[in-house]
Amino acid sequence: MSFAKWVGGALGWSFGGPIGAIIGLAIGSLIDGAAEQKGFLLGDGNSQNRQSSRPSSRHRTQSRTRTRPQTQSGDFEVSLLILASVVIKADGKQDQSELNYVRQQFVSMYGKDRANHAFRLFKNISKQQIPTRKVCLQIREMMDHSSRLQLLHFLFGIAKADGMVTDDEVSQIYMISGYLGISSRDYSSIKxxxxxxxxxxxxxxxxxxxxxxxxxxxxxxxxxxxxxxxxxxxxxxxxxxxxxxxxxxxxxxxxxxxxxxxx
CATH class of the missing domain: 1.10.287.110 (DnaJ domain)
Known part of the structure; x- marks a missing residue:
């Protein structure tokens, strides 16, 4: 499976908003050739597919007043990559043990090939300045509570990968949990x-x-x-x-x- 097809097939609601902008920029640095980039960003050229990949403003408004769309594996994966990059940079450096932890976790979850795709994307995401609050608010709006708790658990695992959780990392994860709408009791439980x-x-x-x-x-x-x-x-x-x-x-x-x- 090509990288473009892997990512294009993985994304649902995360294709739009601030997360979509981050992923688009990361993809732009990975995929050579305007035609191939267009193929990723717009699907296979079918207008119906494009509409289903990114909900209309009317659909997004309706989803806020009714129920959240079911989070796809790819949406969770992309959210994980972005927030992981925020936590890893919290103490001002990217520790190799933390990077290894992310890679190992992805190999464990997805297998080697898919993990390689994900880690390539992760490295390009980590080079960007992430608008953490905006990203978290998009996740909060679209992702169910249990999945958000799972994100938080993974972030603590990253912070602990080098043997200790620094104050900067704790502060960053605490801030993220608040933006994600996770209660202080749930935060303390996972911590x-x-x-x-x-x-x-x-x-x-x-x-x-x-x-x-x-x-x-x-x-x-x-x-x-x-x-x-x-x-x-x-x-x-x-x-x-x-x-x-x-x-x-x-x-x-x-x-x-x-x-x-x-x-």
Whole structure:
């Protein structure tokens, strides 16, 4: 599969708006020849395909007042690439271990060929000045909550790839989570999965140490439902693997508290 066909076939709602502009610029530096660039940006020349790739303003207005369109795997992938580039540059440098983490994660999720396409795009995205707020607001408007939580989990994984999460990275991810419409409780829950402390198990379940045993059990059921891999099944099997990691962290946190309290 050619690079142009891979990207063109992967994008849905992310083809427009600020994300579309970022991707268009990145593609422009990767694809030689005006004809081939036109083929990517406009589909196969069929007007019906072009209209379906980028919703009309009327359709976008209707989607705001009704329900979000289902996020495609490609939309999630592109959102991931852009936000990953923001986090990696948060401390003023691109650490090789973080770049390796991104590449390894994409190989794990997509296989070597697709990962190579994605990483080529990522390197060109990372050269741009990203309008973080605008990008996040587009994602927030179009992407379901469970998928946004999965984005946040991946971003913390990138920050931790070099062995530590810097204050600059934490600040950047916190800002991104706010723009994405993720609550402070959900943010703290996912953040706790990447730290070791005595109260992390409680933070993951979004409760305090003062919670009763029954409240712990109730919190576990709630979080297990929230982070269940089936919540992102529409993104494809490749993204369920990341969701399974969050789910395991919830189970591990609950088992820790069970052992600690002896119930």
């Amino acid at each position: 706790a999965m990447f730290y070791n402390s005595s109260d992390n198990a409680y933070k993951i379940l979004e409760i305090t140490k003062e919670a009763t045993d029954e409240e712990v059990k109730k919190a576990y059921r709630k979080m297990a439902k929230k982070y269940h891999p089936d919540k992102v099944i529409h993104l494809g099997k490749e993204h369920q693997k990341g969701a399974e990691e969050k789910f395991r962290q919830v189970q591990k946190a609950y088992e820790h508290i069970q052992k600690e309290r002896g119930f």
